[in-house]
Amino acid sequence: MQPELTIGALSERTGVAHSALRFYEAEGLIRATRSDGGQRRYPRDILRRVSFIRIAQQVGLTLDEIRTALSSLPENRTPTKKDWERLSASWRPRLDAQIAMLERLRDRLTGCIGCGCLSMQACRLLNPGDEAAERGPGPRYILDDR
Numbered sequence: 055m056q057p058e059l060t061i062g063a064l065s066e067r068t069g070v071a072h073s074a075l076r077f078y079e080a081e082g083l084i085r086a087t088r089s090d091g092g093q094r095r096y097p098r099d100i101l102r103r104v105s106f107i108r109i110a111q112q113v114g115l116t117l118d119e120i121r122t123a124l125s126s127l128p129e130n131r132t133p134t135k136k137d138w139e140r141l142s143a144s145w146r147p148r149l150d151a152q153i154a155m156l157e158r159l160r161d162r163l164t165g166c167i168g169c170g171c172l173s174m175q176a177c178r179l180l181n182p183g184d185e186a187a188e189r190g191p192g193p194r195y196i197l198d199d200r
Contacts, residue, residue, distance in 0.1 A: 058087070058095040068104040075104070081117060083107055083124055099132040113152065158196050 056063075065072050078084045079094075084103055086094040103124060110120045123141050127133045186194045 058097055059100070061086075061094045061096070064096050064100060064104065067101055068108065070104055070108060078104065078107060081121065083117070083121060085129075097132070102133070102138075103127075113149070115148075119148075155196065162195055 059067070061072050061075055064070075064075060068075075070078075075084070075094075079086055084096070084100050084107075086096050086100075089095055106124070107120055110123070123145065126141055126144070127137050189198055
């Protein structure tokens with residue numbers, strides 16, 4: 055097993071395009087060294103970081119959130135299970151809130167979402183007198199946590 059990965063090997067292992075890997079590097083999310091011929095070489099622990107970035111993006115986290123999380127990991131050594139657990143624990147509240155929002159969206163999307171539109175027959179029952187408007191603008195029944 056090679057101690058370092060080429061960009062092609064990293065791309066193949068993670069399912070992330072070469073261009074995205076170069077972008078992640080330019081954004082400071084991952085790091086590479088250069089071979090004598092100028093080719094990128096990635097330490098093996100980058101596999102976990104790239105996988106983390108890919109999943110974080112899939113759930114809608116911003117690059118700034120991802121960057122902040124990754125900056126909590128050590129640069130001078132391969133992150134341990136404890137390092138990853140600490141990062142995971144710090145994200146739990148953010149992810150739990152996002153899961154709750156997605157569940158509200160799933161459960162209410164076909165009915166009244168509290169936008170106050172009064173365009174559906176059900177709005178007269180679910181949002182009488184446009185009371186959702188008192189809670190603020192937008193889809194209050196989805197955005198609110200009550």
